[in-house]
Amino acid sequence: MPQPATPHRPVPESAGRRRVAAPEFPAATILGYPRIGPRRELKRAMEAYWAGKADLAQLRETGRRLRAGTWTDLAGRGLAGQVSNTFSDYDQVLDAALLLGAVPDRYRRSTPEDTVFAAARGADGLAPLRMTKWFDTNYHYLVPEIGPETRFRADPAKPLAEYAEARELGVETRPVLLGPVTFLLLSEPTAGAPAGFTPLSRLDAVLDAYEQILGALADAGAGWVQLDEPALVADRTPDELAATATAYRRLGGLAHRPALFVASYFGALREALPVLAASPVEAIGLDLVRGELPDELDVVRGKVIVAGVVSGRDVWRTDATRANEQLDRLRAAGVPVSVSTSCSLLHVPYDLAAETDLPADLTGQLAFAAQKVDEVVALAAGDTGTGTVPAPVPAAAPAALPPVTDRSPYPVRAAAQAARLALPDLPTTTIGSFPQTGELRAARAELAAGRLDPARYDAIIEAEIDRVLALQEQLGLDVLVHGEPERNDMVQYFAEHLDGFAVTGNGWVQSYGSRCTRPPILHGEVRRTGPITVRWARYAQSRTDRPVKGMLTGPVTIVAWSFVRGDLPLRTVVHQVAEAVRGEVADLEAEGIGIVQVDEPALRELLPLRAAERDDYLDWAVAAYRRATSGAGDDTQIHTHLCYSDADEVLAAIDALDADVTSIESARSHGRILVEPALRSFARGLGPGVYDIHSQRVPSVVEIADELRAARVALPAGRVWANPDCGLKTRGYAEVTEALRNLVAAAREVRHAATVPVRRD
Numbered sequence: 034m035p036q037p038a039t040p041h042r043p044v045p046e047s048a049g050r051r052r053v054a055a056p057e058f059p060a061a062t063i064l065g066y067p068r069i070g071p072r073r074e075l076k077r078a079m080e081a082y083w084a085g086k087a088d089l090a091q092l093r094e095t096g097r098r099l100r101a102g103t104w105t106d107l108a109g110r111g112l113a114g115q116v117s118n119t120f121s122d123y124d125q126v127l128d129a130a131l132l133l134g135a136v137p138d139r140y141r142r143s144t145p146e147d148t149v150f151a152a153a154r155g156a157d158g159l160a161p162l163r164m165t166k167w168f169d170t171n172y173h174y175l176v177p178e179i180g181p182e183t184r185f186r187a188d189p190a191k192p193l194a195e196y197a198e199a200r201e202l203g204v205e206t207r208p209v210l211l212g213p214v215t216f217l218l219l220s221e222p223t224a225g226a227p228a229g230f231t232p233l234s235r236l237d238a239v240l241d242a243y244e245q246i247l248g249a250l251a252d253a254g255a256g257w258v259q260l261d262e263p264a265l266v267a268d269r270t271p272d273e274l275a276a277t278a279t280a281y282r283r284l285g286g287l288a289h290r291p292a293l294f295v296a297s298y299f300g301a302l303r304e305a306l307p308v309l310a311a312s313p314v315e316a317i318g319l320d321l322v323r324g325e326l327p328d329e330l331d332v333v334r335g336k337v338i339v340a341g342v343v344s345g346r347d348v349w350r351t352d353a354t355r356a357n358e359q360l361d362r363l364r365a366a367g368v369p370v371s372v373s374t375s376c377s378l379l380h381v382p383y384d385l386a387a388e389t390d391l392p393a394d395l396t397g398q399l400a401f402a403a404q405k406v407d408e409v410v411a412l413a414a415g416d417t418g419t420g421t422v423p424a425p426v427p428a429a430a431p432a433a434l435p436p437v438t439d440r441s442p443y444p445v446r447a448a449a450q451a452a453r454l455a456l457p458d459l460p461t462t463t464i465g466s467f468p469q470t471g472e473l474r475a476a477r478a479e480l481a482a483g484r485l486d487p488a489r490y491d492a493i494i495e496a497e498i499d500r501v502l503a504l505q506e507q508l509g510l511d512v513l514v515h516g517e518p519e520r521n522d523m524v525q526y527f528a529e530h531l532d533g534f535a536v537t538g539n540g541w542v543q544s545y546g547s548r549c550t551r552p553p554i555l556h557g558e559v560r561r562t563g564p565i566t567v568r569w570a571r572y573a574q575s576r577t578d579r580p581v582k583g584m585l586t587g588p589v590t591i592v593a594w595s596f597v598r599g600d601l602p603l604r605t606v607v608h609q610v611a612e613a614v615r616g617e618v619a620d621l622e623a624e625g626i627g628i629v630q631v632d633e634p635a636l637r638e639l640l641p642l643r644a645a646e647r648d649d650y651l652d653w654a655v656a657a658y659r660r661a662t663s664g665a666g667d668d669t670q671i672h673t674h675l676c677y678s679d680a681d682e683v684l685a686a687i688d689a690l691d692a693d694v695t696s697i698e699s700a701r702s703h704g705r706i707l708v709e710p711a712l713r714s715f716a717r718g719l720g721p722g723v724y725d726i727h728s729q730r731v732p733s734v735v736e737i738a739d740e741l742r743a744a745r746v747a748l749p750a751g752r753v754w755a756n757p758d759c760g761l762k763t764r765g766y767a768e769v770t771e772a773l774r775n776l777v778a779a780a781r782e783v784r785h786a787a788t789v790p791v792r793r794d
């Protein structure tokens with residue numbers, strides 16, 4: 034298995050014994066690849082399995098075919114450094130918990146797949162694990178629960194099986210595992226853990242399991258293993274850096290193991306680089322798109338550097354000149370180099386070749402996952418011309434945006450809105466979307482294919498709005514929504530109606546589990562050419578006497594969930610989008626819409642991983658939101674919505690958005706957000722979500738009433754709203770109807786309770 038030594042090859046010491054020299058690291062590699070399937074085959078297979086329409090054997094066969102397809106395709110593209118264990122039935126962090134035997138017992142089922150699905154989706158009345166954002170991406174992982182009692186038990190069946198499967202196809206791979214430090218830093222303490230307990234305190238026990246897993250992979254013949262440690266590109270305490278040193282000193286010191294490649298991504302390692310460099314691992318991966326090489330290369334001497342010069346976070350072709358500059362610096366310093374992607378390609382679509390309708394001049398600038406592999410291979414072969422990037426579409430400087438002024442102070446607005454809207458105490462509402470039925474999606478597909486008359490499509494949408502309004506009236510909700518049936522996605526829909534964006538036909542990227550999005554490509558100057566949502570808002574408001582919220586996506590979120598041109602600062606692009614949203618708010622107002630919600634669920638997502646950069650980001654992000662909303666009159670009530678926020682970190686910024694009403698994720702964390710001091714001083718309307726829409730589970734009246742009472746105790750009088758955590762588009766009508774009926778009943782009960790709640794401190 035190990036190949037002959039080269040002059041650069043590191044030969045680590047261990048316990049007085051020399052390990053066999055590490056095999057050569059391939060000249061070109063990637064850190065990971067999409068897995069949902071070029072045509073979302075895995076999505077369909079998972080959903081069929083969940084619906085009882087396919088059995089486990091069929092699900093497994095789909096996975097096997099997708100893995101084989103990827104290995105074969107990438108071998109054909111000339112990629113020597115292939116990877117395995119990057120496939121997942123749901124999520125790679127949950128897979129890591131399974132690998133370590135650390136999935137909570139309550140989710141244990143008789144097959145690994147059923148255990149994964151129980152933990153990810155909930156089952157038998159059990160709430161699923163919490164789900165949150167993977168660093169600053171739109172991918173979501175399941176948060177492992179680790180306590181003082183958690184027993185770790187190595188279970189390397191999955192990486193072993195994938196490694197063997199590739200070998201059968203004649204493809205030698207490098208198994209990819211989540212690293213021990215990142216695994217523990219992403220975990221949260223179990224409910225019963227004592228105060229002050231940190232999962233990282235279980236490092237030794239976790240390392241015991243890694244030791245066994247690495248031994249098993251070495252036995253199977255794996256020459257290299259990749260350990261992903263993206264958590265090391267965020268600010269880390271001295272204790273966390275010391276734990277990193279301990280972890281890699283120990284794993285590197287094992288006598289029986291594959292060569293170790295520690296991958297970092299989503300930013301620069303900075304102070305963690307010398308820590309890894311001083312450890313006996315053989316290779317270190319650097320994100321050279323978001324980060325750059327250290328000024329002094331001596332620090333990495335003795336390691337292979339896996340140079341992430343091809344971006345895994347955007348869809349643009351690589352600037353070969355810049356990439357080669359970095360590669361040449363390493364080569365000139367005698368550092369052994371492998372050309373790689375900056376992170377896994379999980380975050381980009383499969384293949385540009387599947388797109389037929391993109392403008393030709395744009396296509397020339399694009400690279401999806403398959404094209405990025407070609408770039409990596411070409412750069413490793415010394416090609417200097419492949420990635421010569423054509424000039425960005427608009428060469429001119431963007432037009433300056435007009436200044437905006439703030440709205441009146443909140444008390445003035447609140448009085449005007451109370452007079453206009455006459456809402457009850459503890460108003461009930463939803464977040465915007467109602468279930469996206471198969472009929473709606475099918476109608477949209479037919480419309481796009483030219484097989485459905487546009488007037489007929491509009492009639493289908495109007496009928497759906499009627500049904501959603503009737504249901505809400507019947508359930509007794511106070512502030513209604515039209516249900517967003519006309520939208521394929523809350524970002525793509527707006528992109529399709531704005532200048533400066535292109536959308537793909539098949540550019541799917543996994544967001545969580547079986548759910549995917551097609552991130553639009555923001556390549557030019559963003560401009561609104563006419564009203565976007567007004568037609569449907571007008572229709573909905575004409576059908577009911579109750580207020581119907583106008584529903585818009587905020588500028589930060591539109592940009593965060595798109596692939597964005599790289600030639601302008603992000604803030605400039607976000608402000609352009611904000612100006613477009615501002616126009617739409619004005620048009621809704623002119624139409625007589627009294628409540629406009631501008632969602633900003635990605636506000637937290639774009640928060641820089643390094644604390645030093647956060648204030649600047651929050652300043653311009655908040656300013657962009659205010660550009661979008663500050664044109665509204667005093668008696669127009671502006672709502673905003675955030676979810677998956679880990680909002681604790683951005684509460685001051687949420688306050689600074691100056692929205693009249695904010696709805697926020699809270700159900701999965703059982704109102705934990707309510708004890709935040711920053712929230713208790715929140716002086717405007719607040720709806721802490723009381724229904725976790727990411728689970729099929731229907732909350733009871735008692736449960737919801739408890740949450741509402743807790744909110745009324747925690748927050749200033751008269752400010753609490755009753756609403757779910759997020760939109761209902763991924764749910765079915767049966768559960769939604771029951772859950773909303775309970776929500777209205779709970780709100781009425783709490784509203785009419787005789788005792789006035791007192792604020793406890």
Ligand SMILES: Nc1nc2c(c(=O)[nH]1)N[C@@H](CNc1ccc(C(=O)N[C@@H](CCC(=O)N[C@@H](CCC(=O)N[C@@H](CCC(=O)O)C(=O)O)C(=O)O)C(=O)O)cc1)CN2
Nearest residue numbers: 171474475477478521522523524544547548549550594763
């Ligand atoms: N962009 C984005 N990011 C987000 C969210 C979000 O809503 N949007 N929400 C949070 C959670 N993430 C989510 C991401 C995706 C979905 C989701 O439901 N996605 C849908 C696809 C939505 C879509 O684009 N639908 C299109 C295309 C639908 C489709 O599959 N059509 C069929 C054909 C129609 C048929 O016969 O079914 C096909 O192409 O094969 C439409 O409705 O028009 C899915 O995966 O199923 C939900 C939450 C955070 N990030």
Ligand code: MET
Nearest residue numbers: 464465466632634759760
């Ligand atoms: C991911 S946030 C979703 C907000 C949107 N208005 C909806 O209800 O679907």
Ligand SMILES: [Zn+2]
Nearest residue numbers: 634676759760
């Ligand atoms: Zn949401």
